[in-house]
Amino acid sequence: MTYELIPLLPLASFLILGLFGRWIKAQAHLVAVPAVVVSWLLSLLVFFDVANGHQTSFPLYTWLTSGSLDIHIGFAIDRLTAVMLLLVTAVSSLVHIYTIGYMHKDPGYARFFSYIALFTFSMLMLVMADNLLQLFIFWEAVGLCSYLLIGHWYDRPAACSAATKAFLVNRIGDFGFMLGLLLVWYSFGSLDYHEIFAKAHESAGDMINILGPFGGTWTVSVSTLICLLLFTGAIGKSAQVPLHVWLPDAMEGPTPISALIHAATMVTAGVFMVARLAPIYSLSPPAMTVVALTGGLTMVVGATIAMTQTDIKRIVAYSTVSQLGYMVMACGLGAYAAGMYHLLTHGAFKSLLFLGCGSVIIALHHEQDMRRMGGLKDKLPVTYWTFLVGSLALAGFPLTSGFFSKDELLVAAWSSGPLGQFLTLLGLVTALMTAFYSFRLVFVIFWGPSHVDPHHADHIHEPSHTMTTPLIGLAILSIATGYLGIPEFLGPMFETSTGTPAHGGAASIVIMVLATSMSLIGIAGAYYVYVLNPTLPDQFAKKWQTLYQGSLNKWYVDEAYDRTIVRPTFSAASELWKHVDVALIDGAVNGVARAIAWVGWVLRLTQSGQVQHYALGMALGVVVILTVFLMF
C-alpha cells in the first residue's frame, strides 16, 4: 500500500484542485502541500526498506491483453527507483512550500498547484515503472505538465511560444523514443524491463535490415538501433545538443517550475532512462559512444553559453544544460552510478539556485536582468547565503555535494578508456567555466555597487518564510547529499552490466586535485574580473568579439533552426494554404455548389406559377403513362 500511496496522493491532490480549484482558490496549498509531504515521508520509508535489501516488482493493473501483448501498469522498486523517489518528492515538497509564497497573488494559484501535483504524480509513475510503455506514457505526461506550466501565464505571448517550442522540440525526441519502443516490442516481444533485459542478452548479436521494406540492404545491430532511438527521446527530454533549445526558453514559466521541472526532475528523465536501461546500453558500444559524445558536447556548449548571458534564470538554465551533459556523458561511459549521483546532487543544488533566483526576482519586482542588480548581499541575507551554498556546490567547491559527485564522475570517466580520458579533460575545462559563471552570478547579483531600479531600491526585503524555508532546506541538502554514500548505494545496481570502475590509484587523486583547482581558479577568476576590475568584462568582450557574440547569441542555434526548419515550414504552409487549400479544395467545394445553383436556375424557368400548367403536365403525364402501358 505504501508504494501505491506515493503517486496516488499527488494524483488525488491534482483531482481535487483540478475539479474544485475555482472554489478552493487561495486555500489550494492546504490540499497540495500535505499530500506531497506525506508522499515524501512514504518515500523515505521505501528508501530505508530498499536499503535493507527489500526490492520488489509487481503489476498493479492490467490495462489490456491481446495475444502476447500484455500492457499493464506496475511498479519496480529497486535502489535506482528509491533514490529517484526521494529526489522527486523532496524537491517537489520544498517547491510546493516555496510556491505558497511565490505565487500567492496569482489568479491561477489553484491551477498552478493542480498542475505541479499532476507533474509530481507523473514523474513518480515514470520512475516507478516496471515496463517501457508505462515509462513512455508518463514520459509524455511530464512533457504535457511542462507545457502547461511553462504556459501558466498564458496571456504572455513569450510564455505561449516557449511552451509550444518545448512541446514541439520534445515531440521530435519522443518520436524517436516511440520508434525505439516499437523496435523493442518487435525484437524482444515484450516491454517489461526484466524480460527485455534477459532477451537482449540472448540476442546481443542480432542484426536487422532497416532498408528491407524499401528493397535496400543496410543491416545494423538491433541493440545499437534500439539504444540510439531511445536515446533520441533522452536528447529531447534532457535537453542535449541539438535539441537543447527548448530548456532556456522554458524559463518563461514561473520560477518554482524552473526549479522543479526544468532543473531537478523532469529533465533528468533522460539520464534516468539511460541508467534504467543500462543492461541494454552496455550491449552496444557504438551507442554508448554516441551517448558519451553527445553528453560531452552538450556539457561544453551549455557552459560556454552560460558565461555571457545576462538573464539570471537563463544562466542557471544553460548551466542545467551543461550539468545534464555531464550526467549523460557519464552514462555513456558506463559510469551510471556516478551519473545518477551527480543527478541527485544537481537536483538539490540546482533547484536551490533557481529558487534563489526566484527570491531575487520577487524582491526586485520581477527584474531578471543581472545588469540591473548588485549589492543585494545585505538586503537579502538568507537568499545570499543559500545561493552562495548552491553556487559553491555547482562550482564543485571542496566538501560540497557537487564536489563529491563531479569528482566521482570525472574519475569514473577517466578510468573508462581513451574516449573517457578525452572527455574528462573537456569536463575539467567545463568545470572551470562552471565555477566562473556561477560566481559571476554571485558577484554581480549580490556584491558590488547596486544597479537596481531606484524605484524599488529602498524597499527590497527578504521574502516570506514560506520562501526562505525551502531555500534553507535545499541548502542543507546541497551539502548533505554528498555524504550519504549514494554511489555505494547505487553501485550494486550496475555491477552486473559493467565492471566496477577502478577506483583509487594515482589518476583519481590527480583528477581530484585538478578538479578542485579548476573550481578554485574559476571562482578566483570571477572574483578578479567582476569584483576587482569591473571594467574587464567589457574589454574582454571587445577583444574577443567573435567569441563573445557567438556565446551571447547561443552559438546561433536558434537562428539556424529558424532558417532551416521554422521558416521553410511556415512558407511551405503558407504556399499550401494559398495554392492547395484556397485554390484547390475550396475551389472544388465552391465549384460544386455553384454548378448546383446554375442547374437550379435553369430548372426554375419551367415554373410558371400557373396552376393549370401544372395540371396540364399531370394530364399529359397520365396520357404518356397510359400510352406506354397500353402499347407495350
Next chain:
Amino acid sequence: MTVPLFYYLVLSGIVFLTGVMGVLLRRNIIIILLSVELMLNATNINFVAFSQYFHDVAGQVFVFFALTVAAAEVAVGLAIIVALYRAKSTINVDEFQLLKW
C-alpha cells in the same frame, strides 16, 4: 333489352374529357372545381357500369365513398376559393401565380 357496357364507357369518357378540358382551359376557379366534379362523376359512371356488368355490388359501394369524398372536397375547395377571393378580390386563376420563379 339492356344498354351495352360500351355505351356507358363512351359516355363516361366524354364526361371525363369534358372535365379535363374544363380544368385545363377555363379561368374561373369555380368552373374548374365543377369540372373536377365532372371527372369524379365520370369515374362513378364507370364504377356503376362495371358493377352491373360483373354482377358485383362492390363497385356501387365504392361510388358512395367517391360521392362522400367529392362532397368534402367541394366544401374545402369552396372555402379556399372564398379565402382567395377575400385576398385578391378575384377568382380568375391567372391572378394566382405566387409560385412563379
